[in-house]
Amino acid sequence: MNVAVDEFGNPFIILKEQEQKKRLKGLEAHKANILAARTVADTLRTSLGPKGMDKIIVSPDGDVVITNDGATILERMQVEHQTAKLLVELSKSQDAEVGDGTTGVVILAGAMLDQASRLLDKGLHPLRVADGFEHACQVATQRLEDIAIKRDIHANDNEALVRAAVTALGSKVVSSRQKQLAEVAVKAVLSVADLERRDVNFDLIKVEGKAGGKLEDTCLINGIVVDKDISHSQMPKVTRDAKLCILTCPFEPPKPKTKHKLDIKTAEDYKKLQAAEQQYFVDMVDSVQKCGANFVICQWGFDDEANHLLMQRGLPAVRWVGGVELELIAIATGGRIVPRFSELSPDKLGRAGCIREVSFGTEKDVMLVIEDCANSKAVTILVRGGNVMVVKEAERCIHDALCCVRNLIRDDRIVAGGGAAEVAGAAAVEEAADQVRSVEHYAVRAFADALLALPEALAENSGLSPISTVAAVKARQLKSNNPNLGINCMGVVKCEDDLAVDMVDESIYEALVSKKHQLQLATQVVKMILKIDDVIAPSELHQQ
Incomplete structure (x- = not known):
């Protein structure tokens, strides 16, 4: 045992416990x-x-x-x-x-x-x-x-799959709506399943939760749901035959990586700086329009001026989309994630039948729905619940039901x-x-x-x-x-x-x-x- 003093002069004792510990064998x-x-x-x-x-x-x-x-x-x-x-x-x-x-x-x-x-x-x-x-x-x-x-898992409207999912949900908090959630899980898995190979790509099934509403409002959407809204209130809320431009570069002027200092001494210099900044935004929006895109999804934020320019050109846009969601959108729509505006081209655009903004509840919660994706059968299960805890638990329960259905597709044998x-x-x-x-x-x-x-x-x-x-x-x-x-x-x-x-x-x-x-x-x-x-x-x- 030793006595030491902290930075304020208060003494404390150091016990050498390591020597007193007994090693079990x-x-x-x-x-x-x-x-x-x-x-x-x-x-x-x-x-x-x-x-x-x-x-x-x-x-x-x-x-x-x-x-x-x-x-x-x-x-x-x-x-x-x-x-x-x-x-x-x-x-x-x-x-x-x-x-x-x-x-x-x-x-x-x-x-x-x-x-x-x-x-x-x-x-x-x-x-x-x-x-x-x-x-x-x-x-x-x-x-x-x-x-x-x-069992023939596809007989009688996939009854075996539904019953197996009901069994998986029977021990969960959501057991009061287990039949409905089981049917949602079965439809989601069958939408993305490759029945010939007996395989299910879970990456194409997204489970998105939104607090508010009731558990029975949980539904399956044939597309992707993103918990974002259109970046400008006056942009179109519905885009048909969408051609998506998926960006990982911000709508902002480039910033030097070294330390820099700019002295502005006259009004003319300030106007030149403002004109140069505006030209950057104009060039960015022009490059988006020239490649044929009519919808912009960006991983980063927009400058207010860029957002205003996009609205004037009639280009709906979404900002601050997460990396995982960005990848899922790219896979589902067949688009390419573009890191620079100079690399934009028509062949890198994703395609979807419809992109629309949907509002929920009395608080006007808004989400973006991308439907009829061109490249795959991506689906989203939108989970509703009275509060965040119910929604999170429902998401965990649906995950178990999805896995149970996936297991039966891989091997259609059951045990009691x-x-x-x-x-x-x-x-x-x-x-x-x-x-x-x-x-x-x-x-x-x-x-x-x-x-x-x-x-x-x-x-x-x-x-x-x-x-x-x-x-x-x-x-x-x-x-x-x-x-x-x-x-x-x-x-x-x-x-x-x-x-x-x-x-x-x-x-x-x-x-x-x-x-x-x-x-x-x-x-x-x-x-x-x-x-x-x-x-x-x-x-x-x-x-x-």
Whole structure:
């Protein structure tokens, strides 16, 4: 311990904590890592399912976010522990690759680590536990392949896609309008999907939120919506057969990059300077007109004089358009982004059928709509809501629905929801565990117990008894040999027979690719955590 003095002469104590810290190794390190990861997983457990609870997250700046999306919760949590950060990355990976199931994958990983902790207490080596989990994951994945149902996703007006999107939205804040938002998501994905290649270009789907109005005012626009208005109030509000000039250079006179000084001593010098500046603006507007453009979109601002000149020439313009939106407009309209006025030419113009300014609500909020784009089928989902928090959460929910529909287009096989797939996988893993003659038998059986953690959380969040409900569903599945029986979360439960319902008949199902990826990703991360037996700080690395 040392005593030092700050700049104002006040003494303070310096504690040498680094020497007092105890470095964890071996089994103690495993338990500490597992405990940290389980703490993160337990935070999300109550957010699973259609009856799951929401979390309110307050940032250091005081911004409030209300959501039950696993990826968003973990992204905004300030996680310090290194192993716990692995679960944050796990949720991000699930969100990036699949888009749905971000909460379930973390809960599954936490349940597997809980089972692994019990096995380590019994004396099993972490590598044997990891190998057992890997074998069990292969068995569960194969079981999902066997029970998957192939669906014609385009039959009955894309009913399968709509129902899958409804299932994804069932656990969200927007569940009151889930059918409408599901139909919007399906139309958006099908508008940009390449069905021959079974691929969806998400870059052509823009989700734009605007506070005000009601959630049911959310709609799909066949074009691009930009949250900007026409730069001058007297410019035309509608432009037909638009030829867009997309600029990344400002409508301003050039500025020298070196330090400069200009002395103006007479009125004639001032008039010459003003005439030179006006000529710059005239040349800029002339170059736009000569290339044949009738609409200007600029990344930067306009000088008032340039804006007035554009209005006089009958050239509608939009300024301060973001770089991402600029790129999307260029892709959709087939235009080229031009960095200098001297490079403007007719072949670099984008084309659209109509560009119009639309106003919303009583506050006259204005947005720009670019429709009938020439080069692609770009679409925009315009999300409305009572306030900013509702709009942001609706955007996150629609993202999950879009990803769910995209997954079914890539692979049109489905598995039953409501925990049915996990219960069927757990039964298959338990049966396979009896065939394992080594000590890994315990790890395989523990994996089956971990799989049941998801339906147990689903039942618990629905107000049901988790153990008896999962046991009843499992018994009904084995008795009737029907792997589609899941937990009845939404219906009325009067007796034990009402606990299990056929999820496919109830049109509650998920894409097979989502469940498979969830299992495999969670297993990989758990194996990684089990193989960590020491954490070395940067200062210790330097000393070594």
